[in-house]
Amino acid sequence: MKPxxxxxxxxxxxxxxxxxxxxxxxxxxxxxxxxxxKETGGRLWTYVNTCIHCGLCAEAxxxxxxxxxxxSYAPVxxxxxxxxxMLEKKGKVDAAFIKRCSEIAHTECNVCRRCGMYCPxxxxxxxxxxxxxxxxxxxxxxxxxLQDTVHSHAATMNQMWVKPDEWIxxxxxxxxxxxxxxxxxxxxxxxxGAEVMYSVIGPEPKFLAQLLGNITAIMxxxxxxxxxxxxxxxxxxxxxxxxxxxxxxxxxxxxxxxTAQRLKVKKIVMGECGHAFRGAEYDGPTWMGWMRPPxxxxxxxxxxxxxIISGRIKIAKKAEGPITVQDPxxxxxxxxxxxxLRYIMNAVCENFVDVTPNDRHNYCCNAGGGVIxxxxxxxxxxxxxxxxxxxxxxxxxxxxxxTPCHNCHSGIEDIVNTYKLGMHVKFFSEILxxxxxxxxxxxx
Amino acid sequence: MYEFVSGPLxxxxxxxxxxxxxxRIYYMLSNSKKETVVFPHMSLEHSLASLVxxxxxxxxxxxxxxxxxxxxxxxxHICLVFTPIFLLAHVILLDESWNISWWSLPExxxxxxxxxxxxxxxxxxxxxxxxxxxxxxxxxSDYLLLAITALPFITGFIAYHQLFAYKTILIVHxxxxxxxxxxxxxxxLSHMLFFVFTRAYFGSEQGHVxxxxxx
Numbered sequence: 001m002k003p004x005x006x007x008x009x010x011x012x013x014x015x016x017x018x019x020x021x022x023x024x025x026x027x028x029x030x031x032x033x034x035x036x037x038k039e040t041g042g043r044l045w046t047y048v049n050t051c052i053h054c055g056l057c058a059e060a061x062x063x064x065x066x067x068x069x070x071x072s073y074a075p076v077x078x079x080x081x082x083x084x085x086m087l088e089k090k091g092k093v094d095a096a097f098i099k100r101c102s103e104i105a106h107t108e109c110n111v112c113r114r115c116g117m118y119c120p121x122x123x124x125x126x127x128x129x130x131x132x133x134x135x136x137x138x139x140x141x142x143x144x145x146l147q148d149t150v151h152s153h154a155a156t157m158n159q160m161w162v163k164p165d166e167w168i169x170x171x172x173x174x175x176x177x178x179x180x181x182x183x184x185x186x187x188x189x190x191x192x193g194a195e196v197m198y199s200v201i202g203p204e205p206k207f208l209a210q211l212l213g214n215i216t217a218i219m220x221x222x223x224x225x226x227x228x229x230x231x232x233x234x235x236x237x238x239x240x241x242x243x244x245x246x247x248x249x250x251x252x253x254x255x256x257x258x259t260a261q262r263l264k265v266k267k268i269v270m271g272e273c274g275h276a277f278r279g280a281e282y283d284g285p286t287w288m289g290w291m292r293p294p295x296x297x298x299x300x301x302x303x304x305x306x307x308i309i310s311g312r313i314k315i316a317k318k319a320e321g322p323i324t325v326q327d328p329x330x331x332x333x334x335x336x337x338x339x340x341l342r343y344i345m346n347a348v349c350e351n352f353v354d355v356t357p358n359d360r361h362n363y364c365c366n367a368g369g370g371v372i373x374x375x376x377x378x379x380x381x382x383x384x385x386x387x388x389x390x391x392x393x394x395x396x397x398x399x400x401x402x403t404p405c406h407n408c409h410s411g412i413e414d415i416v417n418t419y420k421l422g423m424h425v426k427f428f429s430e431i432l433x434x435x436x437x438x439x440x441x442x443x444x
Numbered sequence: 445m446y447e448f449v450s451g452p453l454x455x456x457x458x459x460x461x462x463x464x465x466x467x468r469i470y471y472m473l474s475n476s477k478k479e480t481v482v483f484p485h486m487s488l489e490h491s492l493a494s495l496v497x498x499x500x501x502x503x504x505x506x507x508x509x510x511x512x513x514x515x516x517x518x519x520x521h522i523c524l525v526f527t528p529i530f531l532l533a534h535v536i537l538l539d540e541s542w543n544i545s546w547w548s549l550p551e552x553x554x555x556x557x558x559x560x561x562x563x564x565x566x567x568x569x570x571x572x573x574x575x576x577x578x579x580x581x582x583x584x585s586d587y588l589l590l591a592i593t594a595l596p597f598i599t600g601f602i603a604y605h606q607l608f609a610y611k612t613i614l615i616v617h618x619x620x621x622x623x624x625x626x627x628x629x630x631x632x633l634s635h636m637l638f639f640v641f642t643r644a645y646f647g648s649e650q651g652h653v654x655x656x657x658x659x
Binding site for chain 1: 471472473474475476477478479480481482484494498505506509510513517571575576577578580581582583586589632634635638639641642643645646647649650653654655656657658659
């Protein structure tokens with residue numbers, strides 16, 4: 001098979017560039033074979049022996065479509081340029097090859113699973129890209145910024161090096177912000193036996209703290225018995241899952257659930273994040289052999305859906321003008337919350353304009369799957385790689401895009417800025433807090 | 445020669461085809477047991493749902509987006525599987541040997557179905573040569589698989605119409621059929637065996653575990 005023609009602007013990534021010089025052929029061979037022999041089984045073998053090289057997966061990928069149908073971005077090419085070679089050469093590949101594997105799996109694939117849905121056989125290409133990431137991670141070939149978040153998880157059990165005192169301090173500050181909406185609102189820390197533990201991802205206390213204030217007010221209006229932990233275990237995000245460092249991934253997920261168990265809560269409600277849901281609901285539990293979360297985990301979309309449909313939150317004033325939405329892959333395509341998302345969007349928006357394609361067929365934001373976390377060196381390629389997303393939003397004519405996911409939020413903001421769409425990007429809770437009715441006895 | 449290819453070799457081919465297929469499926473299942481997720485994720489309901497949406501033409505969004513490919517590939521695969529099984533000549537052979545027979549296709553229909561298979565092969569070959577994505581992931585094995593698939597039908601067509609050298613073509617036809625049978629379990633033609641399983645797993649994971657759909 002002829003090598004794929006790959007045209008890319010050179011990118012300096014200190015970790016990949018530096019670590020590649022230290023790799024030895026023996027080390028590469030050992031790790032590749034170890035992962036393939038011990039960590040994969042029937043799936044990888046069957047997928048490789050079933051793929052008939054038809055190329056139908058290409059149409060699924062926003063990278064391929066946005067880069068003028070550049071073959072090197074097609075999902076099947078990504079498999080060809082990584083797994084096929086590793087299997088064929090039985091791991092006898094060089095450092096440059098592994099570096100390219102990391103670039104493909106970490107920076108050019110969002111493991112969004114759209115291509116799996118477009119394969120006539122249902123071959124899960126994203127799974128194969130996760131195997132490649134696993135191999136790269138075991139060879140310490142992970143892009144610098146992504147690896148930094150993994151180090152943060154390993155050292156602090158949160159993604160953003162948030163220190164314990166900063167965490168508590170931020171919560172108490174945001175409790176006061178929430179009281180701006182509802183003076184009697186509280187953000188209860190360490191309340192044992194509460195119905196709900198609310199968990200968030202590292203970036204919320206770090207630079208999106210207002211979301212914590214929002215939820216404080218929303219919880220009060222909905223009259224939910226809730227709590228947040230004052231200790232580590234509050235972060236439900238998991239970049240180690242995406243780097244391929246599954247050992248750290250498991251530590252993070254275990255602590256998250258153990259914290260909920262320590263607080264004796266009935267369920268965990270998590271903020272608006274897709275990848276965190278995936279890690280806590282699926283990748284973490286399956287890696288640890290639990291298969292299912294030990295405590296029910298509810299994504300913000302389901303939570304808000306329940307609050308609105310049960311009437312615990314009433315809508316006083318719907319948001320005006322055309323508003324559209326980004327379906328986060330990990331909670332829509334891979335968790336089936338599409339209908340609920342549309343219900344809550346219609347509930348709070350006067351004029352909700354859907355995207356095409358939508359629901360589980362929607363294009364990935366191109367930031368998910370850890371691709372935004374590989375950092376500034378790779379940003380240009382990431383944003384260029386999702387031109388079709390910009391075109392898709394432009395067609396809606398909306399003034400605001402609601403993104404119930406942190407990765408989507410940041411990724412879509414980059415797209416809006418680069419392609420000059422002039423749209424606002426908001427979380428659902430930001431719309432809800434303005435739209436919901438605050439009962440008279442709770443009003444300031 | 446004819447006696448050999450139409451006698452012992454048929455037995456050998458079928459034994460390898462059936463035995464090989466069973467072995468490959470066993471190998472796949474036993475390997476899947478090593479994974480924590482495969483069997484616990486399986487669900488009959490969602491496996492069937494996935495299959496229903498992918499074995500009925502135009503029953504999922506992607507097939508509707510690619511009407512030509514959908515029509516060609518369905519016509520190709522249906523004819524590929526059913527023509528040899530219900531071909532009058534094959535049924536007669538079986539009747540003569542074992543005294544069992546079943547319904548057979550009208551000869552004219554079978555002829556057209558053969559042409560559809562050959563045309564399908566040409567379509568797939570054309571895609572391999574021209575579609576940049578497909579071309580990039582094509583190597584010798586892909587052309588070989590196409591040839592293995594096309595040859596029994598091309599030779600069958602020539603033999604049926606007795607265009608030339610009937611006896612030789614007939615021997616080549618039987619040989620080609622045997623090669624294809626033997627190739628199925630041990631090449632990527634095994635997608636014939638694995639299709640049901642890969643779909644069932646993906647359908648189960650999407651439906652049963654992830655509460656979504658895969659069509």
